[in-house]
Amino acid sequence: MFKIFKIILISLTIALFISKFGHSNEEKIKIGLLVPMSGEKNKLGQSIIKSTRLALKDIGTNKIEIYPKDTGSSPAKTLQSALELKRLGIRIIIGPVFFENLEYLNEMDDIIFLSLTNKTEGIPSNVISSGVNSVSQLNAIKKFAELNELKKTILLTPDLNYKNEIKRAIGKSKLKISKHYIYDIEPTKLTQQIEEITNYKTRKQNLDDEIKRVELSNIDEEIKKRKIEKLSKKYTIGNVNFDSLIISDFDESLKSVITSFLYTDVSPQEKYFITLNQWFDKSLLSEKNIQPLYYPSINKKNFDNFSMKFLEFYNEKPNHLSLLSYDLIGLIYYLSLKANLSDAKLIFKKQNSFKGKIGIFDIKDNKINHRLNFYLIQDGSLKEIF
Secondary structure, eight states, X not given: OOOOOOOOOOOOOHHHHHHHTOOOOSOOEEEEEEEOOSSXXXXXXXXXXXXXXXXXXXXXXXXXXXXXXXXXXXXXXXXXXXXXXXHTTOOEEEOOSSGXXXXXXXXXXXXXXXXXXXXXXXXXXXXXXXXXXXXXXXXXXXXXXXXXXXXXXXXXXXXXXXXXXXXXXXXHHTOXXXXXXXXXXXXHHHHHHHHHHTTHHHHHHHHHHHHHHHHHXXXXXXXXXXXXXXXXXXXXXXXXSOSEEEEOOOHHHHHHHHHHHHHTTOOTTTSEEEEOOOTTOGGGGXXXXXXXXXXXESOHHHHHHHHHHXXXXXXXXXXXXXXXXXXXXXXXXXXXXXXXXXXXXXXHHSOEEEEETTEEEEEETTEEEEEOEEEEEETTEEXXXX
């Protein structure tokens, strides 16, 4: 059994590191950085590079040197850049950003890559996924479900390439769901599927039957009129067989799914509507018809503070992945004070907990899981649940 030790880092500030550790004349820590520095993702790569420099400034050390290299959008280019970093004696690399660029990295077994991808399946053994993965998100949802005593939760996932990742995450998180639906993203087919999930046609027919029953009844005509008027304001009669639903979707597609539920007379006012990490998408605040809406995410206050600092320093807003790379610099520096980074594989196999700007994340068996916060969008505003 691995020895367990806890790493609690309140913040990456100059005062913390200088007062406790001071500057060192020891050998420099060389950290590689594989990001897109050319092509259409160049802006993202530059944001990540800037965040690592900001981390070094906040740590206040001259012990670390960052070596950025371009990945482009090519696995072959990624491998070439990784080999160049290896020739410089680098054994720990932050990146690459995208899952597709991991393809050939298993050829460099003596290097540890801290990729920013949130995928955890099908990655090389020398790659650690540091993104906010599906297991982390479902773990937070599980906590919320238990706090609210949700008994019948259904999960909906689009028929896209990450559906298998979601399926595996259900088992790993041990989230209790009553049924997992894979839906077609084509609008007409989507609506039809949600009609089936919500038993819409039967509930609609129940309403028509009840109106006819009242019309044919022998009750007082005035009472009959009021009942019919009341029924006419409804869309369906009858409940659905779930108390909550999780929609693993994003952006306009997420809004489309929720709208389809509204069409079938299932409202967020009556059932818990939960989704995955939306990175604080502001457009959701103005969509009051789909609220209340719940989702897990990183620590909002820390993210806002980081974004403000980044804006002040670089006069531009950071990409959310920049916060991940900022924390990874802090993690590597801290571990360098505790162990020999030349044995990086062993370090990342042990169980560690690290508190950075993004929140607390746990490292074990070459995987990183985040302990996420949970948020509610209601009446056009965002509220932290836990």
